[in-house]
Structure formats: C-alpha cells, structure tokens
Amino acid sequence: MKPAEVTHFTMVFPGEDMSVKPEDFIATEVGETKEIIIAWGHPYEHVLFDCPENLQVHVRKPDGTTLELTPTETTIQGHKAYKVSYTVDQKGDSLIYVRLVAPEHGLIDYTKTFIHCGLEQWKGWDADVGQEVEVIPYTRPYGMEEGFVFSGKALYNGQELSNATVEVEKYHQKERAEEIVSEAEEKYPYDPPMMYTRVTKTNSDGDFSYTLDEPGIWYVGATKEVEVGYPRRGVFQLPILEEFPTSSESGSSTTGQLAGVSSTLVYSAIGVAIIALIIAIVAVRKK
Structure with a gap:
C-alpha cells in the first residue's frame, strides 16, 4: 500500500467558519452551543478539497459519557464540508473526535480536539476515546503559549505505537497562507513542503514531543502503516496562544x-x- 498523502488533514473548527481562533475552543458557560465545521484539506497552505462523505463524529463529555453527533452537509469556500452542533452541558473538557475515510487519498483519519468549559475545571483533556490510532496528550492542550513543548503518546488499538512518523502542521488563514507559501517556494525551491509539514517520530514506547513555536491552530498526527488496507493516522488538534x-x-x-x-x-x-x-x-x- 502506498503511503498516504499526509499533508491532508481533517480540520475540526468550533468557531462556525474557517477564521478559527484559540478562543473558539472555550465555552464561557454551561449551555453554550458550538457550531463545529469539519473540512478536509491542507491546513498550512489553506487548500481545501471536498470532504469525504464517510465520516463519524462523537463527543466524550467530562464525566466519560459519549454522544454521537449527526453531521449535515454544507459548503465552505466552494467545497463540500460538514457541520455539527454541540451544546456544552458539563464543566470540564469535552473531546470532539472524528473518523474520516478518504479512499482517494489512501487514508483513514482519526482527529480529536476539545472544548473547555469552567474555571480550573481541567479534567478530561487526556482521556482515551478508543480511536484505532490515537494521540493521548501528556501536555494539557489549552493555556499553551508559543514556544511551549507539546508531548504525548501515540496508540494503535490501545498499544504503544513505536517508531511511527509524527507530522506537525500549523493552520493558516487563506491570505497569510498564500504569502508564506510563495516565500517558501522562493527561499527553499529545492523542497518547499519541508517547511509546511514538520516531522518527528515516536520512540519505542510511543512517546514524542515537539515545540510549537507560533500562535495559532496546530495539528499533531501519528501514522500507522498497515500491510493491508489504508494507513491510519491519529491527530490531535490544539490551539496555541500568543506569548504571555x-x-x-x-x-x-x-x-x-x-x-x-x-x-x-x-x-x-x-x-x-x-x-x-x-x-x-x-x-x-x-x-
């Protein structure tokens, strides 16, 4: 099986549109409803594609209960996308997780992010939701500033995923993306994508770490190559704040x-x- 086109990511934005910001991952009070956009494309270059139809969306609430959310089709910047609605009914961390099958890109993508609610209600962010390939963060994924180190463990069917490739990529708004991609192509003509997708690996215990050096929305994904079928990738999506x-x-x-x-x-x-x-x-x- 050929390697997946790894620069494609499932983007899960709780801010109703593509102009997502770190504050969108926060619910200021119980009862707040989040309209979540699910798009498919290249975050760094802000290139979108039609989102595959085969997707499932769930949420794990802070008390450990799970709920399936029903996505409805929408259009984002001329491309097919999906949206779901979730009303936060508990303090703590609700984990939104998506399974997406993309045959044309040779990948099964498992993406997870969060919505945090409540003063010092820091519970649930490191939960295992049972994805086939999953990133479990060691570092709390909110309250992180640019330059902080994000560390975690990659699992495959609940076991350590050792020696796996971990891709790290930052999301850009369209105007900024066009500007920096042009600059990268001019400055690094021999291999511009090396600046788009950063790469590290897990160790024998499935552990990894990476410094997220700019504010914005980041994707950290570990891939399991399989002998039969599509590669599987587990992604954790998190916001990074400006220096404080x-x-x-x-x-x-x-x-x-x-x-x-x-x-x-x-x-x-x-x-x-x-x-x-x-x-x-x-x-x-x-x-």
Whole structure:
C-alpha cells in the first residue's frame, strides 16, 4: 500500500467558519452551543478539497459519557464540508473526535480536539476515546503559549505505537497562507513542503514531543502503516496562544525597573555630593 498523502488533514473548527481562533475552543458557560465545521484539506497552505462523505463524529463529555453527533452537509469556500452542533452541558473538557475515510487519498483519519468549559475545571483533556490510532496528550492542550513543548503518546488499538512518523502542521488563514507559501517556494525551491509539514517520530514506547513555536491552530498526527488496507493516522488538534506576558509588556516593565534604579543612583550621588560640600564648608570655617 502506498503511503498516504499526509499533508491532508481533517480540520475540526468550533468557531462556525474557517477564521478559527484559540478562543473558539472555550465555552464561557454551561449551555453554550458550538457550531463545529469539519473540512478536509491542507491546513498550512489553506487548500481545501471536498470532504469525504464517510465520516463519524462523537463527543466524550467530562464525566466519560459519549454522544454521537449527526453531521449535515454544507459548503465552505466552494467545497463540500460538514457541520455539527454541540451544546456544552458539563464543566470540564469535552473531546470532539472524528473518523474520516478518504479512499482517494489512501487514508483513514482519526482527529480529536476539545472544548473547555469552567474555571480550573481541567479534567478530561487526556482521556482515551478508543480511536484505532490515537494521540493521548501528556501536555494539557489549552493555556499553551508559543514556544511551549507539546508531548504525548501515540496508540494503535490501545498499544504503544513505536517508531511511527509524527507530522506537525500549523493552520493558516487563506491570505497569510498564500504569502508564506510563495516565500517558501522562493527561499527553499529545492523542497518547499519541508517547511509546511514538520516531522518527528515516536520512540519505542510511543512517546514524542515537539515545540510549537507560533500562535495559532496546530495539528499533531501519528501514522500507522498497515500491510493491508489504508494507513491510519491519529491527530490531535490544539490551539496555541500568543506569548504571555508579551515581550513589549516585559520590556516596559524592565525599562521601568531600570529607570527606577537609575533615578536611585542619581539621587544617591547628589546626596553624597551635598554631604561632601557640607564637610568642606565646616572644615574651612574651623581654619
């Protein structure tokens, strides 16, 4: 079986459209309804294709119960996509997971993401939902800033998936994608896609880690090659926040601290000079 076209990903966006942002993965209160878009394509280059029809969508709630969601067909940027609706009814982390079969691309794709709800209700994000190939995060997938390391374990039928290829790719909005793809093609003409899809591997225990160095939506997927049938890939999709506090804020704070130190030194010097002057005047009068 030939390797899958690995740059295709199942994109699961809880923000109603393709202009997804990290805040879309947060439900501010119980009872909030999320309209989730499911699209198929290349996240980095923002190239979409018609989404395959063979897909299943489920959610694992924070208490461990599961619910099947019924996708309905829609159109995104001229291509077939799907959408589902989910109302958050518990605090904690609801895991949305999708199974998609793409015969024309030679791949069975298992994608998982989350919706978080509740102050310090950090439960459920590392649950095993029973996908054939699945990424179990070691790192909580929210509250992560650019430059943080995402680590996890890849499983195949519940067992460690060792020595497997792990693809890491960032999603871009259409305008930005066109700009950076053009730049990559100009700067790295010998192999532009090496800049699109980053690659690492799992170790003998199925563990891996990778630094996600930019804010935005990221895909981390481990692939199991099989002797018969399509390769299977398990993907975890997560948002990465901008640096906090930002460099400008840190810089302002540092500048303020330095200014305070400088002022203290100036006043100290003036004080020493005044004392020296007084001592000199007294000495002259004694003479």
